[in-house]
Amino acid sequence: MPPILVVGSVAYDTVKTPFGEASEALGGSATYFSVSAGFFAHVSLVAAVGQDFKEEDWRFLESRNIDLQGLKRVDGKTFRWVGEYGYDLNDARTLDTQLNVLAEFQPNLSDAHRDIKHVFLGNLDPKIQRDVLAQVTKPQLVACDTMNYWINGHFNSLLETLRRVDILIINDAEARQLTRESNLIRAARKIHGWGPGTVVVKRGEYGALMFQRDVQGRISVFGTPAYPLEDIFDPTGAGDTFAGGFMGYLAGVGRSDWASLRQAVVFGSVMASFNVEKFSLDRLRNLTFTEIELRYKEFKEMTRIDDVVEWQPDSRV
Amino acid sequence: MPPILVVGSVAYDTVKTPFGEASEALGGSATYFSVSAGFFAHVSLVAAVGQDFKEEDWRFLESRNIDLQGLKRVDGKTFRWVGEYGYDLNDARTLDTQLNVLAEFQPNLSDAHRDIKHVFLGNLDPKIQRDVLAQVTKPQLVACDTMNYWINGHFNSLLETLRRVDILIINDAEARQLTRESNLIRAARKIHGWGPGTVVVKRGEYGALMFQRDVQGRISVFGTPAYPLEDIFDPTGAGDTFAGGFMGYLAGVGRSDWASLRQAVVFGSVMASFNVEKFSLDRLRNLTFTEIELRYKEFKEMTRIDDVVEWQPDSRV
Numbered sequence: 265m266p267p268i269l270v271v272g273s274v275a276y277d278t279v280k281t282p283f284g285e286a287s288e289a290l291g292g293s294a295t296y297f298s299v300s301a302g303f304f305a306h307v308s309l310v311a312a313v314g315q316d317f318k319e320e321d322w323r324f325l326e327s328r329n330i331d332l333q334g335l336k337r338v339d340g341k342t343f344r345w346v347g348e349y350g351y352d353l354n355d356a357r358t359l360d361t362q363l364n365v366l367a368e369f370q371p372n373l374s375d376a377h378r379d380i381k382h383v384f385l386g387n388l389d390p391k392i393q394r395d396v397l398a399q400v401t402k403p404q405l406v407a408c409d410t411m412n413y414w415i416n417g418h419f420n421s422l423l424e425t426l427r428r429v430d431i432l433i434i435n436d437a438e439a440r441q442l443t444r445e446s447n448l449i450r451a452a453r454k455i456h457g458w459g460p461g462t463v464v465v466k467r468g469e470y471g472a473l474m475f476q477r478d479v480q481g482r483i484s485v486f487g488t489p490a491y492p493l494e495d496i497f498d499p500t501g502a503g504d505t506f507a508g509g510f511m512g513y514l515a516g517v518g519r520s521d522w523a524s525l526r527q528a529v530v531f532g533s534v535m536a537s538f539n540v541e542k543f544s545l546d547r548l549r550n551l552t553f554t555e556i557e558l559r560y561k562e563f564k565e566m567t568r569i570d571d572v573v574e575w576q577p578d579s580r581v
Numbered sequence: 582m583p584p585i586l587v588v589g590s591v592a593y594d595t596v597k598t599p600f601g602e603a604s605e606a607l608g609g610s611a612t613y614f615s616v617s618a619g620f621f622a623h624v625s626l627v628a629a630v631g632q633d634f635k636e637e638d639w640r641f642l643e644s645r646n647i648d649l650q651g652l653k654r655v656d657g658k659t660f661r662w663v664g665e666y667g668y669d670l671n672d673a674r675t676l677d678t679q680l681n682v683l684a685e686f687q688p689n690l691s692d693a694h695r696d697i698k699h700v701f702l703g704n705l706d707p708k709i710q711r712d713v714l715a716q717v718t719k720p721q722l723v724a725c726d727t728m729n730y731w732i733n734g735h736f737n738s739l740l741e742t743l744r745r746v747d748i749l750i751i752n753d754a755e756a757r758q759l760t761r762e763s764n765l766i767r768a769a770r771k772i773h774g775w776g777p778g779t780v781v782v783k784r785g786e787y788g789a790l791m792f793q794r795d796v797q798g799r800i801s802v803f804g805t806p807a808y809p810l811e812d813i814f815d816p817t818g819a820g821d822t823f824a825g826g827f828m829g830y831l832a833g834v835g836r837s838d839w840a841s842l843r844q845a846v847v848f849g850s851v852m853a854s855f856n857v858e859k860f861s862l863d864r865l866r867n868l869t870f871t872e873i874e875l876r877y878k879e880f881k882e883m884t885r886i887d888d889v890v891e892w893q894p895d896s897r898v
Contacts, residue, residue, distance in 0.1 A: 351763065352763070446668065446669070447810075448809065449809050449810070471787075473809065487806030488884065488886075489804030489805065492765065493766070526886060527886060527887070567803070568843075568886075569847055570840050573834040573836065
């Protein structure tokens with residue numbers, strides 16, 4: 265199975281939502297991505313953890329189709345994030361961030377990892393994202409994520425990374441902030457001009473939009489609503505879980521044509537919809553393939569437009 | 582062609598957006614609805630205007646597949662609405678409302694109008710909505726709209742109207758306000774319990790969701806993103822234009838099965854997407870059937886999910 269390389273954070277998260285809280289739970293962008301992508305393809309995880317990283321978490325990741333040769337256990341503590349969500353569950357309030365071992369993180373790829381063709385650059389310093397990519401011999405499909413911190417403080421460095429990226433996966437607020445365009449079509453066009461031919465805009469409870477510019481400069485758009493859920497417990501990691509389903513599917517089928525990218529957006533949405541149903545990674549831990557396939561079919565059913573009657577305009581107007 | 586009866590407001594709107602302004606332009610919920618629905622079916626408009634209602638506006642409506650026997654010209658001035666939109670274009674700020682002739686509006690249906698099967702109760706006092714409906718002999722498909730003013734001040738009267746309504750077409754903020762449920766699935770379920778078996782939730786730039794409860798109590802969901810537009814000039818009337826495309830299509834094809842309702846949501850979205858491209862009714866004035874059909878096809882293309890590769894889960898996890 266074609267492997268994916270992911271670089272990002274592995275963390276212990278303490279999260280409070282109106283529906284409960286999780287303390288020191290396994291999290292981090294690369295963790296959510298890997299567990300999600302692991303349902304579709306073999307994942308090589310490149311990250312650093314501290315001496316406090318639990319043996320059971322290591323074993324859990326190993327059990328999920330994830331190669332941990334690139335997960336370095338170094339002196340110090342694992343990255344910590346403390347956040348909380350209000351009732352609308354859209355915006356996380358970060359209460360505390362302790363970079364710990366991530367502060368000195370300098371990924372050094374093994375020879376095997378350098379040959380991987382599918383790369384996901386998780387939310388990290390754009391300089392580190394570039395350093396990782398520079399070590400990959402012949403990347404075929406490179407996607408990346410980022411966040412407001414890098415957009416504000418490292419804009420030029422981020423642009424330099426984007427030049428080498430095929431797919432930017434970003435949420436709508438970040439897309440607007442990055443491009444200073446409130447309209448998403450204009451935002452996507454600007455991003456296309458910076459490098460990524462494909463832009464996937466995550467809109468939380470409103471679903472996702474994908475824009476692609478072809479060689480003639482024409483823009484194709486794909487859109488899907490989010491899977492409607494009655495109970496959303498914890499949105500932490502939804503974006504990374506989406507990216508994991510998206511890239512995992514593409515690596516799994518070994519395709520990147522427009523129709524496959526559309527399917528990938530749906531698989532990303534499917535995985536994110538599961539992830540928010542429980543705290544932390546709890547829902548992904550006991551998720552089955554049958555459930556993934558069923559929800560994928562529900563997505564198709566939910567969005568399908570059939571021509572029952574061919575509409576004939578009335579001639580009187 | 583099966584006709585539709587609509588009751589609502591005909592107004593002169595003064596609207597300011599960041600992109601310009603329109604002064605004393607033809608507007609009102611029943612006007613937008615009728616012009617939009619007139620592309621699909623014959624519309625009978627029931628409303629009142631004042632002595633100041635312009636001859637050219639009367640002739641324009643007449644020219645659009647709209648029967649004006651129920652449009653009463655009475656003493657006084659036509660309803661006026663003054664509003665403005667900020668850059669996000671989602672929420673209108675009402676600066677002034679002058680009910681004028683609407684204050685005394687008591688619709689009295691002609692015999693021909695009483696026989697109409699498709700009824701749209703535009704945003705009005707729920708008591709008046711009920712009075713109109715009581716005059717219809719054998720309504721087959723009744724949809725209605727409402728707004729925060731009636732939800733807050735006339736809640737019980739609104740519930741009494743809803744008991745007789747098949748389809749509630751409402752925006753997401755109003756759905757939440759009406760049901761005091763922030764989650765839209767729960768909100769729809771509550772509304773189903775009050776009467777309407779079908780709930781269409783308009784979400785502005787995020788598209789629309791439709792919920793239907795069948796006789797066994799099972800809920801079906803349909804969702805579509807909005808048509809992505811680069812320039813949105815004036816959102817005034819978008820909701821009524823949506824309702825016009827939705828009900829117009831259903832009346833035009835004479836069906837109300839689930840697949841046709843889904844198509845109707847798309848035609849509603851198509852019509853609303855055109856309406857916001859220019860000020861007031863300007864875009865609908867020169868819109869053609871060919872443009873409507875083309876955009877409907879673009880919607881299908883934008884949301885279609887094709888199984889390029891049948892995904893086979895990896896057995897290693």
